[in-house]
Amino acid sequence: MSTTLSHPPTEERPNYLNVDYGWKSWLLTTDHKRIALLYLFSITAFFFVGGAFAVGMRLNLLTPKGLFAHDTYNKLFTMHGIIMVFFFLVPSIPATLGNFLVPPMVGARDLAFPRINLLSWYIYIVGGIFAITAIVRGGVDTGWTFYAPFSSTYSNTHVILAAIGVFVSGFSSILTGLNFIVTVHKMRAPGMTWSRLPLFVWAHYATSLIQVLGTPVIAITIVLLGMERVLHAGIFDPALGGDPILFQHLFWFYSHPAVYIMILPGMGVISEIVACFSRKSIFGYGFVAFSSVAIAVLGFLVWGHHLFVAGQSMYASMVFSFISFLVAVPSAIKVFNWTATMYRGSVSYDTPMLYAFGFIGLFTIGGLTGLFLATMAVDVHVTDTYFVIAHFHYVMVGGMVMAYLGGIHFWFPKITGRLYPEGWAKFAALVVFVGFNLTFFPQFVLGYLGMPRRYAAYADEFQILNVMSTAGASILGVGYLIPMIYLAWAWRYGPKSPQNPWGAKGLEWEQSPTPPPTFNFDVPPVMNEPAYNYSGEEKEVEIGR
Amino acid sequence: MADSEVTALEHAPGLKHHFDDTEQQLESSTLGMWVFLLTEIMFFGGMFGGYTVYRNLYPDAFASSSRYMNIPIGAFNTAVLICSSLTMALAVRAAQLGNKKVLIWFLVFTLILGCVFLGLKVVEYHEKWVDHHIPGPGFRYEDARYFHQAQILFFLYFAMTGMHAMHMVVGAGLLTTLIIMAARNRFSAAWYTPVEMIGLYWHFVDIVWIFLFPLLYLIGRTK
Numbered sequence: 001m002s003t004t005l006s007h008p009p010t011e012e013r014p015n016y017l018n019v020d021y022g023w024k025s026w027l028l029t030t031d032h033k034r035i036a037l038l039y040l041f042s043i044t045a046f047f048f049v050g051g052a053f054a055v056g057m058r059l060n061l062l063t064p065k066g067l068f069a070h071d072t073y074n075k076l077f078t079m080h081g082i083i084m085v086f087f088f089l090v091p092s093i094p095a096t097l098g099n100f101l102v103p104p105m106v107g108a109r110d111l112a113f114p115r116i117n118l119l120s121w122y123i124y125i126v127g128g129i130f131a132i133t134a135i136v137r138g139g140v141d142t143g144w145t146f147y148a149p150f151s152s153t154y155s156n157t158h159v160i161l162a163a164i165g166v167f168v169s170g171f172s173s174i175l176t177g178l179n180f181i182v183t184v185h186k187m188r189a190p191g192m193t194w195s196r197l198p199l200f201v202w203a204h205y206a207t208s209l210i211q212v213l214g215t216p217v218i219a220i221t222i223v224l225l226g227m228e229r230v231l232h233a234g235i236f237d238p239a240l241g242g243d244p245i246l247f248q249h250l251f252w253f254y255s256h257p258a259v260y261i262m263i264l265p266g267m268g269v270i271s272e273i274v275a276c277f278s279r280k281s282i283f284g285y286g287f288v289a290f291s292s293v294a295i296a297v298l299g300f301l302v303w304g305h306h307l308f309v310a311g312q313s314m315y316a317s318m319v320f321s322f323i324s325f326l327v328a329v330p331s332a333i334k335v336f337n338w339t340a341t342m343y344r345g346s347v348s349y350d351t352p353m354l355y356a357f358g359f360i361g362l363f364t365i366g367g368l369t370g371l372f373l374a375t376m377a378v379d380v381h382v383t384d385t386y387f388v389i390a391h392f393h394y395v396m397v398g399g400m401v402m403a404y405l406g407g408i409h410f411w412f413p414k415i416t417g418r419l420y421p422e423g424w425a426k427f428a429a430l431v432v433f434v435g436f437n438l439t440f441f442p443q444f445v446l447g448y449l450g451m452p453r454r455y456a457a458y459a460d461e462f463q464i465l466n467v468m469s470t471a472g473a474s475i476l477g478v479g480y481l482i483p484m485i486y487l488a489w490a491w492r493y494g495p496k497s498p499q500n501p502w503g504a505k506g507l508e509w510e511q512s513p514t515p516p517p518t519f520n521f522d523v524p525p526v527m528n529e530p531a532y533n534y535s536g537e538e539k540e541v542e543i544g545r
Numbered sequence: 546m547a548d549s550e551v552t553a554l555e556h557a558p559g560l561k562h563h564f565d566d567t568e569q570q571l572e573s574s575t576l577g578m579w580v581f582l583l584t585e586i587m588f589f590g591g592m593f594g595g596y597t598v599y600r601n602l603y604p605d606a607f608a609s610s611s612r613y614m615n616i617p618i619g620a621f622n623t624a625v626l627i628c629s630s631l632t633m634a635l636a637v638r639a640a641q642l643g644n645k646k647v648l649i650w651f652l653v654f655t656l657i658l659g660c661v662f663l664g665l666k667v668v669e670y671h672e673k674w675v676d677h678h679i680p681g682p683g684f685r686y687e688d689a690r691y692f693h694q695a696q697i698l699f700f701l702y703f704a705m706t707g708m709h710a711m712h713m714v715v716g717a718g719l720l721t722t723l724i725i726m727a728a729r730n731r732f733s734a735a736w737y738t739p740v741e742m743i744g745l746y747w748h749f750v751d752i753v754w755i756f757l758f759p760l761l762y763l764i765g766r767t768k
Contacts, residue, residue: 110563112573178580186573187563216584220591224704233680233700234693235595241693246598250591519563 015417015515030114031518036100037415038121043088043096044484046128049135050083051477058439058470064463066456073456074141075157079134081144086166087128089396090173090258093265094180094211095124097407098204100415102180104508104516105198107189107525112182113175120175127169134161143454145255148236148247152228160226167222170215173261177211180204189507191527191540198506198531199288203268206292210257210264210299218254221247245311252303260299262396263363264292266403267334270356273410274338276504277353278345281532284337291330298327308379317376324374331367335360350502351425355406358433362398366391369444384454387447393440405432405483412487413497414508417515420490424482432479438472505532559736571738578742582749585712589753592705596760599697606694608765610686613678614702615669619762622662626751629658637744640727643734649727652740655747656720659713666710679703702761709757712750719743 016033019025026034056076060066066073099117103110111117134140140162142151151159184197184205197205224235225247234240236247275282282288304312304320312320338360347353369391372378382388412420442465447453451462458466500509508516511525528539557567564570600607636651677685680700686692723743726732732740 108563112563113577114561114563174584178577178584181580182573182577185576186569212580212584213587216588217591220588220708223708224592224595227700227704231681231700233684233696235599235697235700241603241697243598243602246595250594253591 013513014517015513016518017417017515019518028118030110030118032099032103032111032114032117033415033516033518033520035117035121036096036098039091039095039099039124042121042125042128043091046083046087047480049132050080050088051480053077053080053083054473055477056080058473060456061458061466062470064458064460068456070456071141074143074454075139077454078140078143082131082140082162082166084396085144085258085262086169087124087131089262089400091124091169091176092262092400092404093269093407094204094207094261095120095172095176097269097404097411098180098200098207098265099176101411101508102183102201102204103187104512104520105201105506106184106187107192107507107511107521107527108183108187109519109521111179112187113179116175117179120172120179123175124169124172127165127167127172129165130161130168131165134158134165137161145251146222146225147251148225148228148244149238149242152225152236153232160229163222163226167219167226170219173211174215177208177215180208181212184208189525189527192507193527195286195289196527196529196531197289198268199271199282199285199292200265200268202289203264203271203292206296207261207264209293209296210261213300214254214257214261217250218258221250221254224250245307248307248310249303252306253300256303256306257296257299259392259395260295262400264295266359266400266407267292269403269407269410270338270359271334272504272506273352273356273406274341275532275534276410276502277348277350277356278342279348279534280341280345281530281535282337283340283343284333285531287333288337291333294330295327298323298330302327302374305374305379308376309383321374321376325371328367328371331363335364335367349426351420351422351429352406352410352502354426354429354433355402355409358429358436359399359402359406362394362402362436366394366398369394382447384452385447386443386451386453389453390440390443390447393443398436398440402432402436405429408483408487410502412490413501414514414516416491416494417497418490418492418494419497419501420494421486424486428479428482428486431475431482435472435475435477435479439469439476440472442466442468442472505534557735558733559738567736574738574742578745582745585749589705589708592701592708593756593760596701596705599694599701600764603691603694603697604765606691607698609688609691610695610698611762611764611766613676614762615672616762618665618669619758622665623754623758625658625662625665626754629655629662630748630751632658633744633747637737637741640732640737640740641734643732645727645730645732648732648740649724652720652724652727656717656724659717659720663710663713663717666706673699673703705757705761709750709753712753716743716747716750719746 016031026038029035029038053076056068057073057080060068060073060076068076099111102108137158140155140157140159142155142157142159146159146163151163184201188197227233228235228237232240234242236242236244238244271282271288302320302324304316305324308317308321338356369387373382373388373391409420409425412418446462446465446469449462451458497514499514502509504510507525507527511523512520513522530537560567560570564573632651632654636648636655639647639651673679677683678699680696680703684692684696684699686695688695720743723740726739
């Protein structure tokens with residue numbers, strides 16, 4: 001059992017990887033770093049499952065008539081959405097990098113509740129088993145949004161199984177968020193004041209707020225949906241006096257904030273990378289930190305922009321539209337501050353920074369096209385078209401997945417104690433960037449021209465753009481496979497990493513050994529300088545808490 | 546949080562390795578529990594939101610079907626839960642004082658009261674079954690005008706009280722664990738965090754009922 005997960009035996013000092021090799025030491029561990037790796041392997045598996053469904057969709061859309069039966073196509077896009085949203089994007093950065101890095105970044109020996117942390121992984125796996133069972137038994141065709149009354153009354157696929165999967169995995173997200181909130185409040189090292197917290201931690205704090213406040217609402221929504229599917233009492237069925245819009249309100253009350261669960265941790269990663277590879281203190285630390293919280297708070301007030309054409313009151317729509325525009329302000333603050341951080345910095349072009357460049361450019365496009373969708377009149381034209389698909393893939397894939405890969409590369413030496421091959425990594429980053437844009441830019445055009453989403457067939461004139469998109473998806477797929485291969489290779493055979501290969505700031509690099517021992521630090525850490533002190537301000541001698 | 550303190554308190558009862566001292570650990574547990582209760586508020590909040598929407602849409606139907614709720618049992622159960630909150634609070638106090646015998650007695654009282662509540666809930670659910678007030682294919686309603694709307698109210702009734710009852714069952718399980726732990730001398734005046742945390746949970750579940758009772762049983766009485 002130990003051969004797949006463990007580190008090769010070395011004469012090194014004890015660290016969290018070589019301290020024990022048995023399978024029990026992994027499956028019963030309470031070490032946040034090992035749990036982070038359990039999550040890393042599981043979400044990578046789900047990423048490739050979700051990716052396989054995307055391959056199916058892009059193959060189907062090569063020809064106007066479609067290659068698969070239309071019912072099959074409905075299942076492909078549904079399972080792609082469910083797996084990618086609930087089993088990859090939501091846990092992606094928080095459960096892996098966040099789990100690994102939040103404790104050492106704040107100077108703690110572990111998260112506040114290590115056993116609850118392990119429990120969250122098991123809950124995630126149980127949820128995943130339900131989702132996989134739903135797939136194996138024939139799939140679901142409701143779309144990842146489970147809109148009623150189709151999902152509650154008419155669909156004859158495995159809605160309940162998939163819904164239980166989403167319901168269960170939500171609790172793993174809640175427990176992760178709860179753990180982060182308590183850890184950040186109560187476990188900071190001496191001198192680690194709120195204004196010295198790494199922006200990665202601020203971003204995770206904001207994410208955690210959404211996780212604990214939003215996820216319970218999707219849970220109860222799914223309970224009501226499941227009860228309705230069994231009883232057919234009509235709570236979401238207009239034919240029986242129910243209100244389907246209520247389902248959409250409840251669903252998006254979580255699922256819109258959830259898209260900020262999916263992007264905020266990525267923004268945290270980018271803040272770390274940009275400061276490190278510009279060799280400058282982050283520009284406007286306070287603004288970047290509070291913009292994360294502002295996005296989390298505003299994110300709870302904008303869900304109605306998903307309902308502009310659903311029959312929601314026009315006045316409600318106007319308010320939701322206005323608040324949706326407001327979200328652009330903290331998002332823009334981040335982009336401007338990253339750019340200002342690079343200005344006159346000594347920028348180097350290592351792989352994590354390449355991903356950060358990709359993130360900033362693609363997130364900007366994704367964010368600005370979000371404003372089109374927040375504009376009520378424009379939204380009527382592009383609702384449920386490929387424009388929407390392109391918009392949120394620019395944020396979720398161009399943003400979050402780029403940040404995830406950038407973060408994995410940035411902290412790979414910390415996690416494994418090894419260096420990855422820089423040449424291959426740069427090449428892969430370029431392939432991902434090119435493949436991504438070729439996949440999704442044509443979809444903006446397709447959507448604007450009127451091609452609806454979730455249709456298995458389309459008009460002949462859309463074929464060229466669809467073929468381009470499928471070609472891009474193939475390149476993107478290769479771009480994701482290359483890092484899988486060289487990172488796995490480097491984990492075993494890569495050269496040993498020095499303590500701090502990037503010369504980065506932060507407790508996790510400067511005061512925690514690489515790779516860290518089980519309790520992260522050899523001596524209790526002390527934070528005695530401002531965050532991102534790349535300019536070398538003097539350290540304090542006296543420490544207050 | 547100087548290091549000397551850490552070593553001095555190394556063997557404090559119940560202190561986990563990753564905390565500096567018991568104070569930090571207690572603060573963390575308390576904050577964690579409150580955050581958890583916040584998630585519970587949002588969980589029930591979704592149903593209260595749905596209730597608000599439909600009661601505004603169908604006020605007359607809701608008033609009509611509210612009359613089929615069993616007020617004597619509901620009122621008695623409210624009293625039972627309030628008493629159980631009192632015994633729970635007294636149990637926490639006994640734990641603070643390190644009085645094992647009193648602690649166990651109050652935990653047992655709380656557990657009994659919780660079981661009384663659940664038992665009466667079963668009686669009520671059975672009544673609904675007999676009257677065909679369970680939403681679904683077998684649903685009947687006395688006033689034909691309100692058939693669909695009343696079914697939605699009963700749907701919400703079962704969703705909300707059912708979720709509440711499930712929380713009570715979990716609470717009863719937790720109380721049983723506490724009683725066993727107390728009997729095995731796991732608690733002392735220096736460490737009784739689980740009693741306090743489960744106490745918070747128990748009070749929260751009681752408060753939910755305080756809202757459920759008037760909203761489901763007592764509406765439309767003036768009409």
